[in-house]
Amino acid sequence: MKKFNSFILHNVDIYLFFISLVIKILIFSRQIQSNYFSYKSILSPIIASTLILCSFLFLINKRKRIRFIMFLDLFLSFIIICDINYYRYFKDIPSISVVRNGLLLGDVKSSVGSLFKFSDLLFLADLAIFFIIKEFYNHISSKNQFLSMKFASFALVLSLGCVLNGYYINKLSIEQPRLLSTMFNRVYIANELGIVNAHGVDIYNEIKNDISKHTLLSKEKEADIKTFLETNTEQESTELKGEGKGKNLIMIQVEALQQFAINKTVNGQEITPNLNRWIKKSAYFNNFFYQVSGGGTSDAEFMTNNSIYPAPSGAAYYLYSDNEYNSLGTALKKEGYNTAAFHGYKSTFWNRDVMYKNEGIDNFYNERDFNIDSQVGLGLSDKSFLDQSLEKIKTMQKPYYSFLITLSSHFPYDDQKGYGNFYNGELSGTLVGDYINAIHYTDEALGSFLDNLDKEGILKDSIVVLYGDHNAIPDDKKEVLAKFEGVSSINDLQWAMLQKVPMFIHFPDDKHSGIYDTFGGEMDIYPTLANIFSIESKNMLGKDLFNATKGNVLFRNGSFTDGNIYYHAPSNTYYNIASGEKLAEDESLKSKKEDTLTQLEYSDDILKHNLLKKYIDDSN
Structure with a gap:
């Protein structure tokens, strides 16, 4: 003892x-x-x-x-x-x-x-x-x-x-x-x-x-991936084929822009009156999701410009910046386009100065190239950034691809000093209340920029794409968002459906305007533009939103939706989207889950083994 x-x-x-x-x-x-x-x-x-x-x-x-x-x-x-x-x-x-x-x-x-x-x-x-x-x-x-x-x-x-x-x-x-x-x-x-x-x-x-990374992928696996890439984009797209050929492309990635703010009013005033107005003049996809992982904003850029899923952890912009890609900028350069990216922050942030060169971007206008005359949040205010970017765009030789990334609506949304206080409701002082003010400011800056593009006559020769990059409200603030949405609580399915971001494509003379219900995500922007601009659409994991017969959207954590069902990977639960009811796993649902994992695995292998370099070399 x-x-x-x-x-x-x-x-x-x-x-x-x-x-x-x-x-x-x-x-x-x-x-x-x-x-x-x-x-x-x-x-x-x-x-x-x-x-x-x-x-x-x-x-x-x-x-x-x-x-x-x-x-x-x-x-x-x-x-x-x-x-x-x-x-x-x-x-x-x-x-x-x-x-x-x-x-x-x-x-x-x-x-x-x-x-x-x-x-x-x-x-x-x-x-x-x-x-x-x-x-x-x-x-x-x-x-x-x-x-x-x-x-x-x-x-x-x-x-x-x-x-x-x-x-x-x-x-x-x-x-x-x-x-x-x-x-x-x-x-x-x-x-x-x-x-x-x-x-x-x-x-x-x-x-x-x-x-x-230092071992060779098996020939069988490599062949399987190549076959999948070929069959994923082999269907001939007919709707809007070549509609934008020879026209300028202006793509705007908006920081933390989420769909729940669109067409919503507070105290009788629209939160995003300018975006609401431009959505009516454009092809608007109302079931469009962000698909980012740990790379946040950089993941959104990576997907929209490459149609490859982000890295399962970390950011592809760092981990795979020396890979070879068949990027949107590279494909447009082959068609004689001039390419440029615009962002009012440090060139090294998210390794953009390195990655853009590898994505076919000729010029990267960053913090050093702008007059930092007004700051909101992390850096140059959106209003000043977009005004100065317009002046630079006007000097670009046509046709051109201009990729702009805004900044002012960056988390935690509490630095709109000197720009008025749009929202003073019961959620004032909360993250959601601050976000409403932040996105209202960004909406004003975007509205001015789009209107000026029109006044300068640029829109008659250009196609404009605008989308949100990722979520604005983190999960631990869902109760506050529920209050804003007028509900007592938000379950996993409802929360997933709130992860939509606005995405619209504006054509000259407001052509093809309307609401498009196809379920899609950031992976689908490049294939859609490849069809519109009639450029090569090889080696993409996304789909053409105007011609797709299925609305599959895959998320980096293994969740997915096809427009009818939603699989929530963290809880291993299936939902019927229309009824909200949980579904028991059957062979069909299990097959969809396995297919999701296979595609994510293919994407990871493409990045880890730099397979696009091999596929591109083989096709030349």
């Missing part, structure tokens, strides 16, 4: 660390799984992964160990705090690639600061307990355990943790084949296995992927 009591006392710091870490991970899991959280289902995998971490502590001498535990506790708490804040905005778990990219993103302090909550610091509260234990250990004398006892404790705890962990990981891999190898849904993995396992699997896959 004395030996047992001595053993307990000798290792009390390990037991407290184990209990503390399990509680922290449970709290974290509760925050990212509010609708489906179950202590019973998540507790065992969390205990298993924590046992593995704690097993190594038995090998360290007691006085050194308490210091190491304090460091480890601080490190893990910091990771959990980062994970929570990342999840609040991106609705995802950060990966190793995201961490790599984050070091290169520049100054986004205002966005990060607005997500952080003071209560997050409670994850560090247990450090006080470990400090007390450290002081207690410093004032008592005790012999270290025998080496055999240390190894026995280590081996026992490690074995138990590995057996339990292996069971739960294997169980998940059977229930969700390819989930752990593709990491297409990190949130689901964290919900099923705990955040420690989620990061562990991510690290394993990151190492494996780094190795696989």
Whole structure:
């Protein structure tokens, strides 16, 4: 009994660390799984992964160990705090690639600061307990355990943790084949296995992927991908074929523009009166979704200019900037177009200065090329940016492709100083209230720009594409958005349908105006424009929206919709969109899910192995 009591006392710091870490991970899991959280289902995998971490502590001498535990506790708490804040905005778990990219993103302090909550610091509260234990250990004398006892404790705890962990990981891999190898849904993995396992699997896959980049893809897999690319775009498009041939293309990517603000009024006034007006004069796609991943704005640019899915983690603009692409700019240059991109921020942000060259962009007008005479949020105000961009566009030799990215409506939407306060309703001071003011300002700037294009006579020879890049309101603010929408709560299906962004294509003389109901996303813009401008439409994963017979939209986390059903990957749930009812998985739905994973996997292989270079070389 004395030996047992001595053993307990000798290792009390390990037991407290184990209990503390399990509680922290449970709290974290509760925050990212509010609708489906179950202590019973998540507790065992969390205990298993924590046992593995704690097993190594038995090998360290007691006085050194308490210091190491304090460091480890601080490190893990910091990771959990980062994970929570990342999840609040991106609705995802950060990966190793995201961490790599984050070091290169520049100054986004205002966005990060607005997500952080003071209560997050409670994850560090247990450090006080470990400090007390450290002081207690410093004032008592005790012999270290025998080496055999240390190894026995280590081996026992490690074995138990590995057996339990292996069971739960294997169980998940059977229930969700390819989930752990593709990491297409990190949130689901964290919900099923705990955040420690989620990061562990991510690290394993990151190492494996780094190795696989230097290995050859099998000839069979390479042929399968090539065949899919050929058959995906082989159907002859007839509607609007060559409608824009020889005309200028002006494409505008609007920061955080979401559809719920379109044609909506507050206090009797339209939030986006100018966009509402131009939508009526254009081909407007009212079931259009953003499809970005961890690359945010850069992912939207990547998809619209390449029709390839973004990287499963991190940003393709960093990870694959040296790949060869059959980009929109490159295809138009072959037709004699001059190409330019415009953005009022740093040229290095999102690695644009490197990536644009690889996407066939001749000139990149960035922060250095504009007079920063007024700032809103991160940089040059949209009004000044668009006015100055117009002057530069007027000097471009026709035909040209101009790609513009706005900035003022960037999260957290609280810097419209000096531009009036459009909204003063009950949501004032909330993120949604600030967003209404921000997007109203951007709408005014866009309206002025489009009107000036018309006055200058540019529109008679140009096709204009305008779309939103990604969501504006993060998931943790859905209750506030529900209040704005006039509903008591928002379920997963309703939330998914709120992730639509406006997209319209304006033709000269307002031709082809109207509402188009086809379900689509950012992947589909390039194939649609390829048909309109009669340029080569090879090696694309999207579809032509004017000629598509199906409305398939795939999302990076494995969710998808075909316009009739919606699959919510984080909860592994199918919905009938029309009725809102949940559907039981049958062979047809399972096949659609498998097809989604296959296409995402094909896209990943294209990026990892730079396959387009090979396909392009083979066709020349």
